[in-house]
Amino acid sequence: MIWRNIASNFLTLLIVLLIAVAAAVAWARHEFSGPGPSEVAQCVQIAPGASLNAVSQQLAAQGAVSSAYLFRAGADYMEKSRDLKFGSYLVPPRASMEEIVGAITAGGPSTCGTEVILRVGVRETTILLRDMNQETGAFEEMARFNPATEEAPEAILAAEQKPDARLRVAVAEGVTSWQIVEGLNDADFLEGEVADVPAEGSLAPDTYEVKKGSARQALLDEMSRRQARILAEEWDARPFGLPYDSPEEALIMASIVEKETGVPEERPQVASVFVNRLEQGMRLETDPTVIYGVTNGREVLDRGLRRSELNAATPYNTYRIDGLPPTPIANPGRAAIHAALNPAQTDYVFFVADGSGGHAFARTLEEHNANVARWREIEAQRGEPTDTPVQGDG
Template sequence: MASKRTKKPKSSPQRKTKSFLLRWGILLGATLLLCTGGTTIGLGWHEYTRPGPLSVGQDVVVPHGGYASTASALQKAGVLRDGWWQATLFHLSIVLTRRNGQIHAAELHFPAGVSVQETLWILRHAKPVLHRLTIPEGLTASQISALIAEAPFLTGTMPPLREGTILPQTYSYLRDSSRQALVAQMQLSLRIALQKIWQARNPDEQTMQTPEELVILASLIEKETAGPEERPLIARVFLNRLAKGMRLQTDPTVIYAITDGQPPLGRPLTRSDLQTPSPYNTYLNPGLPPGPICAPGAQALEAAAHPAQSDALYFVANGTGGHSFASTLSGHNQNVAEFRKKR
């Protein structure tokens, strides 16, 4: 007996409609999700890369304490826009780019219009802001101490400073560095420079017996002239006088004795000033003074170590910013008379 095949029931129109609507709904939902996600990503990238609100470049102290404190400091400084959305974007940007490195707490410079993307690079890779302090040549210890005490962004009290123990130049330091550490850096700079200059000095010059005496001589040279070409000649005059047992008779030592190293004197020297009793007064005492009278610069130290070849024993201002040199007293007196005519 032949078997009978069972026929499949035909799908009803209602079922087809439901199936179509279901597939269409799934497709539409996926499309909307992709569009929404794409829009969100696009908006996020726009906020991440567009210029920020900072109108002028600024140094900002980025504190320790985590992402929230960093975002708060940057918003207060105007690097980031205000609002929780900007803070959230910043936090999320750090997390998504964490393989680029850790952010650092420091004082950093942010240029005008810096974006979130550029801000993160600065937080991760930029060097901290360096502050600078210039110590001019020829200042006394009291003057230098005042400069360091008043320098911004340093901490701690100013340590005692002996005369002629630092090298005048421009020094860099980080915010919140201690004054004691900066002074130590200045003193180390002098020791390093002095060691090189002393080792390379003219071997025929035997008048200076120690590096300390070289610094004393250099301090006199520094105070007598600001002309680089004259420094070796001034050095030679002093060395010639020392070799002959003559008193140096240099006015800056008298000024130092009168002011006790706290210039300026504020008036010309008088004849009575030259009789001021002090071991620093080279009109009264032979040889070098007992210590430096200022902080000599590298050029003055080099001049003391490499004096010019000359038999000069005297010098006087020539009225044009320099000096006239003479090897005899009569020649010196003539130079003095010429200077007085110009005055």
């Protein structure tokens, strides 16, 4: 009888313990996956080589999670404890521990914190400082300057020294290789000499994460590798029947498409015009190639082309030469390369500006002349010169 009571009491105690454990597990799961304690967006910064224990303590200290232990246990359970990715990640208000684990182990571009960005643009290169407003969860510009003509603000110099600040180089589509090298040389947070300006078209416009003291040449090499990979992928996926004998010719066409339109949706149509001209034995007659022959990609031509320039016999004057120019005239982005290798199926052989930022396309010279007349009217209304040739614009 005594042993039966002991067994009964033990069984009862075991059941109570199991219920307590189940309740604890249920609570822990709810705590891990339920809304977090922070009422505002949090910028979670993961240092290189940081341990899960250090990160969990950091998150608890800044109020992003309610328990460092539960955060570590949950990450272990998700088998994510060894997947921490260096960077700064914005997590929304009331984010759960589960969501935070997902954010800091998925990787990708940093989404919050202080960042200094070198922007190499077609018309200007700037360095700007941005920081996240935690109340709105949005980046705000704090300072900006042109490194070629202005002194760096103290705020930017101080930000460059911060160990947790992100440094980026953002290269716009359509810039020349010379512009990129000049921009990199203007960035004090980069180091090293550039031996030679890379071949035109060989650098991929994109945003690149760098570290203070990164070598300029190493960054150029990465841009070149990325562009080569993009071109190879697009070339391998191209349809048959295009008038290119090599990927290099497709890259030349992509650079022309890039410079001819600022409207992304137009790229396939613009590419179709030039492909149709090549196939019909027409000259390309495009102003951006002539401009490149005048400037060698070293400046922006803030004026219309002169008649003498349009008549000059240069390798880049597509009013005078047949086929493509000898090299690209800028560094095209992936979208322009894709358009050059996947042009729209059209009968267009002409285009001209339509006044909206885009172009009016035409199949015949009669249609084109009508479009040109409308464009001349728009120029006159704007008080702009109306004697610049437009045949090369399509």
